[in-house]
Amino acid sequence: xxKYKPVPDQCPDAVPVKVNRVFDSCSDRDCLSNVQIxxxxxxxxxxxxxxxxxxxxxSDICMNIKPVPFNRGFYSIELTYxxxxxxxxxxxxxxxxxxxxxxxxxxKNVILYGGESSSKTxxxxxxxxKQDTCTNCCCDSLNLPTVAVQVVxxxxxxxxxxxxxxxxxxxxxxxxxxxxxxxxxLFSVVEIYRPVxxxxxxxxxxxxxxxxxxxxxxxxxxxxxxxxxxxxxxxxSVNGGCEPxxxxxxxxxxxxxxxxxx
Numbered sequence: 531x532x533k534y535k536p537v538p539d540q541c542p543d544a545v546p547v548k549v550n551r552v553f554d555s556c557s558d559r560d561c562l563s564n565v566q567i568x569x570x571x572x573x574x575x576x577x578x579x580x581x582x583x584x585x586x587x588x589s590d591i592c593m594n595i596k597p598v599p600f601n602r603g604f605y606s607i608e609l610t611y612x613x614x615x616x617x618x619x620x621x622x623x624x625x626x627x628x629x630x631x632x633x634x635x636x637x638k639n640v641i642l643y644g645g646e647s648s649s650k651t652x653x654x655x656x657x658x659x660k661q662d663t664c665t666n667c668c669c670d671s672l673n674l675p676t677v678a679v680q681v682v683x684x685x686x687x688x689x690x691x692x693x694x695x696x697x698x699x700x701x702x703x704x705x706x707x708x709x710x711x712x713x714x715x716l717f718s719v720v721e722i723y724r725p726v727x728x729x730x731x732x733x734x735x736x737x738x739x740x741x742x743x744x745x746x747x748x749x750x751x752x753x754x755x756x757x758x759x760x761x762x763x764x765x766x767s768v769n770g771g772c773e774p775x776x777x778x779x780x781x782x783x784x785x786x787x788x789x790x791x792x
Contacts, residue, residue, distance in 0.1 A: 542731035549728060553675065554642040555721040561687070566694055567615055567632040567710040574630070574691065574708045580620040581710050583686035584629070588716075589614045593677050595722075598641060605644045607677055607720065610637045613684065617710060632710065644675035644722040651725065680719040688713035 574581075590612040598604040613634040618627035650673060693706035 542733055544729045545732050546727050547730050548725060550676070550723045551726040551728075552721050552723045553645050555719065556640060556642060557719045558638075558640070558717070560638060560716045560718065562636045562684075562714045562716060563688075565613070565634045565636055565712045565714055567617070567634050567712060569630060569632045569709060574710060575619070576708070577621045578619040578630075578691070580623055581630070581689055581691060582618045582620070582627070583615070583689045583712065584618050585616040586684045586686050586712075586714060587614055588612070588681050588684065589633075591679050591681070593679065595674055595677055597674075603643055603646050604641055605675065605722065607640050607642060607722070608637065609640070609679060609720070610635060611681075611716070613714070615710075615712070617689070630710075634712065634714075636714070640720055642720065642722045645724060647673045647675075647724060649673060675722050675724045678721045678723070680721075682717050685715035686712060687715050 588611055592610040592612070594608040594610075596606050596608075598606050613636070615632045615634055617630045617632065619630045620627050689710065689712050691708065692711040693708055694711075695704060695706045
C-alpha cells in the first residue's frame, strides 16, 4: 500500500467534498426456508431420488423503496433476491451424479431512516446516479435516497425433493410439480444514503514515499521462503490449541506466511 505524508509544519485547509452520507443501515441473518427451486428445462427428472447442493450464489437483488406513510424520513425497502443454484442429482445414493441448475427467489422487507430532501440533482455527464422519480409527474416526484445491499454467498442448510402445487388461473385443481426445496442461510448489510457536501481538512499535494519495484526472484526462490505447513500434517482436535498462525478460517484461498529471512 502506498504511504503518503503531509508536508511538515503545515496547517490544513478546509475544502468542500461531495460524498455519499449513510443515514441508516442494518445487518441481518436470514434463514430462508421452503425456497422452491425452478429447475431449468422444467420438472425434476422422475428417476432422481436424491439431490445435494453444489453451489448457491446471489445473482441479482431487486430493490423497491417507498416512503413510509405518516413517518416522515423513513422508507420501506423491499428486497427480492435471485439465487442461481447448482445441484448434484442422484438416481441412487452411490451412483454417479448429474448436474442440474435452477433459479430461486426470496423476498424480505426492512425500514430505514433516509432523511428528507426536496431538491433535484442534475449531472453534466452520465456518472450521476439515476433518481427514482414519477414519470410524467410535475409536483409529485420524490427525491428518494439510494439503497446498497452487501451479501455473502448463501449457505445451503437443507436440500430435499418435494412436491408443490403451481397456481391455477381458473381455480381448478392442478397436479403437483416435483421439484427441489431448499433452506438457505444469508448474511446481509443494507445501507441507505444520500449525496451531501461536507468540509474536510486537506494538505498540499504530495507523492508517495514507497518506491515501485518488480519482484524478479525465481519461482524456486519464492518457494524457499514459504513456511513449511507442519500443521497440515498433524490432525487437530476439536477443543485443542490455538489456530495455526497465518490461516484464514473458512476461506478458500488461505494466506501463506513467509519466513523472515532477515
